[in-house]
Amino acid sequence: MFCGGATRIKEHLCDKCTDDSPEFLALKESLLGAKGEKGKTLAAKRAHDEVADSVAAGEAKAKAKLGQKSIQSSMYSGKSEACDKAIGEFFYGLNVGASKVSHPLFKDLVEALKTAPASYQPPTRQRMLGDLLEKTTDTLKAEERPVRGEVLKYGGSIISDGWDDVNSSHLINAVAKLLIEQITRIGPPMVVQVVTDTCSVMKAAWKLVETKFPWITCTCCGPHVLNLYLKDLGKIEEVAAVIKNLTRSPTPS
Known part of the structure; x- marks a missing residue:
């Protein structure tokens, strides 16, 4: 809230409110027509409130039109776009079929990465061809061992x-x-x-x-x-x- 003369209030208006603008002249006229110091102060206050309300309404309308988001929402949106960009570049850069995004293994990978700590580092090529490959192979063999045993015993089709x-x-x-x-x-x-x-x-x-x-x-x-x-x-x-x-x-x- 601010109370003062027309010249001082003008400094709080937008750049478009020049000395000969209708907004400034109307404000000046209302202030000069007020009787007494008290009346001048009240008129200035009312004028300032009207201008502030008008500016606030304009800003709200502009934000609604642009769909402006909160800072937190904007940060989440930016992170999501960065993830989409990285996934898109990985798939198309390595010529991986787009249908693989619906594969259960890819979904499991994404869910696992969501829970990874900030200090997590992806495995190196040496690990992929070394202990990680061996561990993964052993796990998969253990999962298929019962099925493999049944096929070898009773027969089956590939x-x-x-x-x-x-x-x-x-x-x-x-x-x-x-x-x-x-x-x-x-x-x-x-x-x-x-x-x-x-x-x-x-x-x-x-x-x-x-x-x-x-x-x-x-x-x-x-x-x-x-x-x-x-x-x-x-x-x-x-x-x-x-x-x-x-x-x-x-x-x-």
């Missing part, structure tokens, strides 16, 4: 998505080589058909297999095609409405 490897490199030659090696191991005359899914990598591998063994026919997986067909069928509006209204039967005790 299943691959057939798309790419961890470096997003296509596996056309690798898949074809794997199929050819297994056919050779079993005995080429004993194999007449190879059945896989219908992704582009598998279709390309078919040609390599059929070139190597002209009597072998490569075809798509019937159940896989049926699964895709049912999935598309379920997207039809009328079918989706029926599925949505279905209720699961209680499991018998």
Whole structure:
């Protein structure tokens, strides 16, 4: 709060309020028209309050228009943008597929880094190829040991998505080589058909297999095609409405 003459109050106004501006002239007129020192002081106070309210309202309006955030909110926003930038540069700089951001391993990595202390330092290349690699390998082997034991005891099938490897490199030659090696191991005359899914990598591998063994026919997986067909069928509006209204039967005790 400030009480004083028109000239003094003018110093508290914005730069646009020059000596001949309407705002300043109106303020000066109201002050000079006041009677007595008390009236002059009260008029100055009222004028100053009006100007202060006007300036405050203008600032509030400008902040609302610009969506100005608090200092803490701005800091968090800046840190989030820095994280996005670092992740984006890592993925695109190393040619890592963008789909990997939804991989559980990447999500686990992000969650682990959130709890890391400020003094944490990422492992060096020597550690990645040394004790850290050995520790990780031992852990994964221990987790798969029960499954591996069952497969070796009762048999099993090797299943691959057939798309790419961890470096997003296509596996056309690798898949074809794997199929050819297994056919050779079993005995080429004993194999007449190879059945896989219908992704582009598998279709390309078919040609390599059929070139190597002209009597072998490569075809798509019937159940896989049926699964895709049912999935598309379920997207039809009328079918989706029926599925949505279905209720699961209680499991018998």
